[in-house]
């Protein structure tokens with residue numbers, strides 16, 4: 001779309017938003033439930049498009065659509081439970097009980113939702129649904145690779161009774177229409193998921209409007225001496241390699257006690273070598289990356305680590321943008337793979353000799369999305385968790401965003417604000433007070 005077309009769409013959203021916010025919440029919820037029904041009906045069709053468009057295996061792509069329908073239903077219900085609050089004035093010294101405030105949550109206006117390629121339906125709906133239930137209009141800009149899936153999802157929404165101007169689908173390259181969108185005077189809030197680079201640029205350009213960002217990560221799996229190594233290996237492999245590592249919450253480094261590192265590495269190796277590699281149609285776990293640049297970057301990380309002395313345990317094979325699952329041991333802080341987010345199927349193992357290094361190495365990263373700790377000692381896990389600069393810490397499980405109603409937070413360069421159904425609704429509303437003076 002040209003800037004003129006985008007401008008028209010934003011203005012339409014803005015013009016019709018007030019009548020949408022005046023619509024009863026239960027009616028808005030009914031529309032969202034209808035949307036969820038349509039998505040479930042179209043799960044195979046939309047799943048196939050996701051799979052073809054972003055190379056996700058077909059089963060996971062269909063699962064994404066069904067997960068999204070559940071997310072939308074939960075959002076509809078949660079929106080019906082936002083009631084505001086009532087405050088009395090006499091709780092402050094000198095105040096009076098004859099002064100009472102009704103605090104309501106007002107929509108912000110027009111929400112700009114920008115989503116990434118990797119979950120083109122789920123990470124779009126997780127922005128659109130909370131915006132709509134709380135009375136906002138939405139301008140939705142999908143990732144260019146992911147736009148067809150986003151369009152089908154939007155069409156399903158337009159098949160409901162939603163007034164059509166309330167959701168505006170905007171297509172075009174972020175590099176061409178991005179600045180125009182994020183600085184448009186009729187945009188009242190931005191919710192963005194994508195790379196840290198783009199997110200930071202958006203937060204610098206947006207003027208005096210709330211911005212919620214979910215960005216990159218370098219989630220560590222911290223494996224302590226007493227860990228159940230079979231469990232740890234299972235979660236690490238699934239966390240690191242599913243959808244070829246193209247998940248913000250993928251496990252992107254293993255920090256393991258040196259005394260158990262050989263055993264853990266062997267267990268991980270066996271599981272990595274058993275992973276299916278191939279096409280999305282064949283439901284392989286590891287499929288071609290989103291484009292050749294992404295594969296080149298992963299290859300650079302592998303080459304750099306091997307050149308600097310890392311041990312290749314398995315992998316380092318490539319066919320175009322299909323990178324075979326790669327495991328590297330004896331990775332150290334001089335290697336790029338210790339710090340950079342690969343968004344691909346390569347996992348570095350970093351051996352730890354001093355206990356305090358688990359936390360210090362984890363925290364040296366610019367990112368702070370999630371971390372996993374594998375141990376049988378809850379107290380120890382809790383102690384470490386309190387010291388980690390991340391949004392969430394998982395004990396004895398892989399890092400992951402779901403379930404979708406949990407708050408999802410990125411610390412440091414991993415984000416700004418909080419998502420997760422209730423938090424997302426809250427981020428798209430502001431308090432408005434009506435004060436009774438009796």
Ligand SMILES: NC(=O)C1=CN([C@@H]2O[C@H](COP(=O)(O)OP(=O)(O)OC[C@H]3O[C@@H](n4cnc5c(N)ncnc54)[C@H](OP(=O)(O)O)[C@@H]3O)[C@@H](O)[C@H]2O)C=CC1
Pocket residue numbers: 114115116117118141142143144145172173174175177178179182193194195196198199201202214215216217247248249341343369410414415
């Ligand atoms: N923390 C989280 O929840 C998640 C984080 N991510 C992160 O996202 C990255 C991968 O996703 P990817 O899609 O490549 O990320 P990008 O940042 O490249 O793109 C994300 C979205 O931003 C748009 N965009 C690009 N440039 C601009 C601009 N100047 N202004 C406004 N919008 C713009 C893109 O459009 P276009 O496609 O047209 O360029 C796309 O819709 C990884 O770093 C990953 O960690 C991914 C998923 C979840």
Ligand SMILES: O=C(O)[C@H](O)COP(=O)(O)O
Pocket residue numbers: 118119123246247248249250399400401402
């Ligand atoms: O983009 C991502 O990586 C998603 O937020 C991951 O979601 P999940 O951890 O629940 O699969």
